[in-house]
Each structure stands twice: as structure tokens, then as C-alpha cells.
Amino acid sequence: MGGRQAVPDPGARGTKGTHRVSYSREQWVETADSLLTAAWRYASPDQAFLDLPGRPSRSGVRSDGLEGYARTFLAAAFRTAHGDDPHNWLERYAAGLAAGTKGEWPEIFDVGQPMVESASVALGLRLTKPWLWDKLPESVQDRTEAWLRGALRHVPAANNWYFFPYTVASFLEAAGRGDDETRQAKRRAMELLHGWYRGDGWYSDGDGRAFDHYNGWALHLYPALDAFLDGKPITTHLKEHLESFHLLFGADGAPVYFGRSLTYRFAAASAIALGAVTGETPLSPGHSRHLIGTTLKYFLDRGALTDGVLSLGWHGPHEASLQPYSGPASPYWASKAFVCLLAGPDHPLWTAQEERQDENRTLALPGPGLLIQRHNGVTRLHNHGSDHVRPFEGEHATEDDPLYSRFAYSTTSGPTSKHNVPDNHISLVIRGDRSVRRRIHPLGARDNWAASWHRPVFDAHQPMVPGLRIESVTAVWDDQELRIHRVIGAPPGTRAELTGWATDLPSPLVGVRGWTGADRRTAPQGTAFTGTASVPTLTADIEGTVTLVAVAVLNGTVADEDWEARTAEILRLTLDGDG
Numbered sequence: 155m156g157g158r159q160a161v162p163d164p165g166a167r168g169t170k171g172t173h174r175v176s177y178s179r180e181q182w183v184e185t186a187d188s189l190l191t192a193a194w195r196y197a198s199p200d201q202a203f204l205d206l207p208g209r210p211s212r213s214g215v216r217s218d219g220l221e222g223y224a225r226t227f228l229a230a231a232f233r234t235a236h237g238d239d240p241h242n243w244l245e246r247y248a249a250g251l252a253a254g255t256k257g258e259w260p261e262i263f264d265v266g267q268p269m270v271e272s273a274s275v276a277l278g279l280r281l282t283k284p285w286l287w288d289k290l291p292e293s294v295q296d297r298t299e300a301w302l303r304g305a306l307r308h309v310p311a312a313n314n315w316y317f318f319p320y321t322v323a324s325f326l327e328a329a330g331r332g333d334d335e336t337r338q339a340k341r342r343a344m345e346l347l348h349g350w351y352r353g354d355g356w357y358s359d360g361d362g363r364a365f366d367h368y369n370g371w372a373l374h375l376y377p378a379l380d381a382f383l384d385g386k387p388i389t390t391h392l393k394e395h396l397e398s399f400h401l402l403f404g405a406d407g408a409p410v411y412f413g414r415s416l417t418y419r420f421a422a423a424s425a426i427a428l429g430a431v432t433g434e435t436p437l438s439p440g441h442s443r444h445l446i447g448t449t450l451k452y453f454l455d456r457g458a459l460t461d462g463v464l465s466l467g468w469h470g471p472h473e474a475s476l477q478p479y480s481g482p483a484s485p486y487w488a489s490k491a492f493v494c495l496l497a498g499p500d501h502p503l504w505t506a507q508e509e510r511q512d513e514n515r516t517l518a519l520p521g522p523g524l525l526i527q528r529h530n531g532v533t534r535l536h537n538h539g540s541d542h543v544r545p546f547e548g549e550h551a552t553e554d555d556p557l558y559s560r561f562a563y564s565t566t567s568g569p570t571s572k573h574n575v576p577d578n579h580i581s582l583v584i585r586g587d588r589s590v591r592r593r594i595h596p597l598g599a600r601d602n603w604a605a606s607w608h609r610p611v612f613d614a615h616q617p618m619v620p621g622l623r624i625e626s627v628t629a630v631w632d633d634q635e636l637r638i639h640r641v642i643g644a645p646p647g648t649r650a651e652l653t654g655w656a657t658d659l660p661s662p663l664v665g666v667r668g669w670t671g672a673d674r675r676t677a678p679q680g681t682a683f684t685g686t687a688s689v690p691t692l693t694a695d696i697e698g699t700v701t702l703v704a705v706a707v708l709n710g711t712v713a714d715e716d717w718e719a720r721t722a723e724i725l726r727l728t729l730d731g732d733g
Contacts, residue, residue, distance in 0.1 A: 176447020179504040186233040192462025202254035211481030213267040218481040224271035225486030231278035232492035244286045255297035262304030272305040273318040276325035313360030316343040317376040324380045353521020355395030365522045365540035366413020370425030382432045392434040404565030405531030407448030412563035418487040423449040427494035430503045439502035440509035468682035474571045523596035525604035529633040534564045536628040538606035541594040554590035567657045568681035575675045577656035583649040587612045603629040605728045629724040635706040654706045656687035663690035666717045668702035670694045
């Protein structure tokens with residue numbers, strides 16, 4: 155079909171406030187079957203590997219093939235978790251399990267990709283236990299346990315990875331094979347999770363301040379789903395998380411493009427679905443169904459499938475959306491969205507009237523240091539707290555990460571690549587070296603504003619300037635953004651540069667105070683949303699302490715307002731006051 159694959163049409167029927175009904179449960183099932191059918195064309199003869207097309211990861215082809223097996227198994231498990239398996243998916247995965255555990259699969263080792271995949275294998279086995287695990291010969295069960303226990307005996311990465319051995323341990327306990335080792339794995343993960351909590355329902359992905367979609371598709375999903383399957387209370391602040399997280403989707407279903415591993419695409423909706431399944435949600439069932447359905451449709455309508463297979467990218471293939479660990483099967487963590495199928499056909503998630511809520515709203519999150527701005531169906535996320543800098547990396551690391559370092563992200567634009575002009579960024583240029591924003595220190599968030607400070611970091615040729623720092627505030631009204639930056643301690647010869655939104659649509663950046671030059675710069679590698687992007691840029695020569703103010707708009711025009719007066723008011727409330 156020339157690249158794009160036909161997907162179930164959610165229909166043209168409508169409810170109040172929308173022109174169509176998002177996917178029914180039957181259509182979610184059909185989508186899962188379609189994805190699995192396409193992926194299984196690439197199965198190895200013994201069915202232990204699914205060697206999907208695409209660039210290999212740094213882990214090697216055997217690990218990539220295991221990833222194909224494990225992540226598609228997760229989709230099959232959610233699809234068959236009620237015992238409905240007309241395509242005999244579980245028979246295939248049982249055969250692959252028997253072959254893989256005979257030594258075909260790579261062993262689990264410290265901070266290795268097989269540890270990641272062990273969690274999907276274990277969760278798949280737990281969800282399908284009566285129909286797959288319980289029917290396996292004891293020898294295969296023993297081999298499977300031996301392979302899985304490698305996750306309990308090796309070191310995970312110091313972040314959400316601790317929930318991979320946690321999930322393995324949960325399955326072994328559900329299968330009657332728990333012991334001190336499994337209990338310790340679960341206890342350790344939960345102890346770490348509690349230490350990573352930063353408030354407002356948000357966890358950092360490990361020590362430090364890394365906030366991204368891993369909150370929903372990992373840090374909440376694994377322990378909350380485990381508690382739900384065990385019939386125990388959920389203790390991960392999932393309901394509180396969804397109070398803000400549900401706003402991070404556009405009216406068209408697009409998630410906010412921020413953080414790593416975005417090739418997982420509609421996995422971003424898994425936390426919404428999990429909340430509906432478990433009841434730990436502030437959202438109505440009809441609103442939850444609308445959100446997960448429009449997110450699935452958003453990607454399927456925009457070329458996420460190439461010949462039926464999820465490609466490495468965002469809409470279609472997109473190299474800049476990938477991480478070094480991304481392999482051909484990596485996108486199939488999108489399978490987590492099918493957690494919605496744990497809700498049976500009579501569940502309110504599928505029977506309640508669909509609700510579309512597109513109200514304009516601003517929400518400040520002081521815990522993670524984020525400010526959400528939703529206007530006319532587009533969500534912007536203003537970042538004054540998430541930096542993905544590990545404590546041991548120190549203040550002076552010079553590597554810029556566009557997925558965490560920018561001041562703003564949205565549901566209609568992505569950051570430019572690190573090799574292009576940075577969007578939504580303030581930099582200082584001293585003797586030809588341009589600074590980056592690394593460690594972010596939150597100063598507060600309340601009502602319609604958020605604030606932070608950072609030390610400008612230069613490359614190895616330009617040492618840190620003692621006392622140099624930038625204090626920043628973003629305040630929003632309707633679709634307008636007031637961006638205030640106070641530069642402290644700039645040496646003579648410093649040039650300041652501020653950039654706005656990287657998009658192919660009109661998105662002005664207008665100087666209010668301090669800026670003396672304005673132009674537009676091209677980002678030839680574009681973003682995940684457009685092939686090339688034009689980035690508005692303001693410049694000024696500065697020295698000492700100076701306050702620079704601008705107004706930015708995404709896909710609109712700057713309102714004719716007294717921005718100087720607004721600047722004075724927001725400074726009084728934040729940097730000059732009790733913020």
C-alpha cells in the first residue's frame with residue numbers, strides 16, 4: 155500500500171463537542187491484531203525472534219530480535235488477557251518461549267537490553283497465565299524462570315529500569331515461584347520510587363530532575379498494574395499524576411513532544427488507559443476513551459506504519475526522534491497503550507458516552523517545575539525543572555540535550571536537533587562560544603508562571619565565568635507567553651540570543667525590553683513535525699546585570715498589550731518577591 159497501512163476507521167458518528175467517536179474496544183482489538191499480523195511476518199523459524207526491518211541498535215541483532223518478540227508479546231497479552239485468542243497468538247509466543255530459553259536468547263546482564271525485555275516477557279506471561287504459562291511443560295517453565303532470574307541478579311540502570319526486575323519478580327510470585335530474591339527486588343524498586351517523588355504526581359526518572367513520558371509508561375504503569383492485578387491499593391500517586399498529565403495532549407491526540415524515547419508514540423496514552431482500568435483517575439470514562447482513541451488515531455493517520463510495521467520515528471521515520479539504544483522493534487513499547495483492553499466490553503471505558511474536553515487552561519506544577527498552557531486545542535509545556543542531568547555529572551558537562559534543556563515544548567512542534575539552531579532557548583556568546591542550559595534550578599511555579607535559574611555552560615575552550623547566571627520566568631496569558639531573563643554577571647563582549655518556536659507556521663518572538671536585533675534562522679534538519687523549520691531569534695550586546703523581556707506566540711500573533719506593565723507585575727511576584 156505504498157508505506158501507509160490501512161487501519162480501522164473509528165467512524166464519522168459524533169457526540170457533543172466532537173465530529174467523530176474515537177476507537178471502540180473492537181477497533182482497538184482489530185488494531186492490535188493488525189500490528190501483530192504485520193510483525194509476525196518477520197518471525198524466525200523457531201519463533202523466538204521477530205527480526206523487524208530497520209537500523210540495528212547498538213545491542214546487536216539477537217537482542218533486537220528478542221525485543222521484537224517481547225514487545226509484541228505485550229500487545230498480544232493485553233489483547234488476549236480475557237481468554238479471547240481467535241488467531242492463536244499465544245500458541246506462537248509459547249513456541250518462541252520454548253525455543254528462546256534453550257539458549258537462543260541473549261543472557262541478561264548488567265544494564266543490558268535483555269533486562270528491559272525480560273519485563274515485557276514476564277508481564278505477558280502474567281497476563282496470560284491460565285492460557286500460556288499453566289500449559290507449558292515444567293521443563294520450559296524452569297528454563298524460563300532461570301532466564302528471567304537474570305534480571306534479579308544483575309544491576310539495572312539507575313532509573314525506571316529497577317521496575318524491570320520488579321515486574322519479573324511480580325510474575326514469579328504470581329506463578330508460585332516467589333522467594334526472598336523476588337521480595338527484595340520489589341522492595342528495592344519501591345524504595346527508590348518513593349525517593350524519586352517530586353510532587354504533583356510526578357517522579358524523576360532516577361536521581362536528579364528528569365521528568366518525561368517515563369512517568370506514565372513506566373514509573374506509574376509497572377507498580378500500579380502490579381497492585382491492580384494483585385487486588386491491592388495503588389500507591390503511586392497515579393490519580394494525582396493524571397490531573398495534570400491528561401492536559402499534555404492536543405485536541406488532535408498528539409502528546410507533548412518532550413523527553414526521550416518518543417518513538418514509543420501512543421504508549422504516551424497508557425497512563426490514561428491504566429487510570430480508567432484501575433479506577434485511579436480524575437477523568438470520566440468517556441473522557442479517557444476519547445484521549446486514548448485520538449492519540450492512537452493521531453499516529454496511525456500520520457504514517458506511523460510502514461507496510462503495517464511501526465517505524466523508527468514520530469509520524470513516519472524520523473532519525474532525530476531516536477536514541478542510540480533504539481532498534482527496529484523499539485517502537486513496540488507502544489504496545490503498553492493496549493492496557494486499555496484489560497477493561498472488558500462492559501466496562502464504562504467502552505460503554506460511557508465519549509467526552510471531549512478542549513477547554514483553555516493553565517496549570518502550574520511546582521513539584522516538577524513545569525507550567526502547562528493549553529489554548530485552542532494546543533498544549534505548551536514550559537520547562538523550569540526538568541533537565542535529565544544526573545547528580546554525578548556535575549554542573550559543568552557541556553553536552554546539550556534538546557529533549558530536556560529547552561524552555562518550552564508543545565503538541566504541534568518538536569525541538570530542533572542539537573546540530574541546528576536551538577529553539578526556545580537563551581544562550582550567551584562569549585568569544586565565539588555559545589552557552590547551553592544544563593542543570594535547571596527551579597525557583598517556583600504558581601498560577602500562570604514558572605521560574606528557574608541556570609549557569610550558562612560553555613564548551614572546553616570557554617571556562618565557566620564566576621558569578622554568571624541566568625534567572626528566567628515564563629508567564630502566560632491566553633495564547634501569549636511572556637519570557638523574562640535576568641542575566642547576572644555578564645562580562646564585557648557578551649552577546650545574548652533568545653529563540654522562539656521552531657515551526658513552519660507564523661510564530662513570532664517580539665522583543666519587549668533589552669533586545670536590539672531580530673532575525674530568523676533556519677534549522678535545516680527540521681523537527682519531528684516539519685522537514686525544515688524557521689526559528690525567530692532576538693539578539694543584544696550586554697554587560698553586567700540586565701533584564702531581557704520578550705513575548706512569544708505559537709501559531710498566532712502577539713496581542714497589543716502593555717507587556718512592560720505585565721513584566722513589572724510578574725517580576726514583583728517572582729524574582730523580586732515571594733516566589
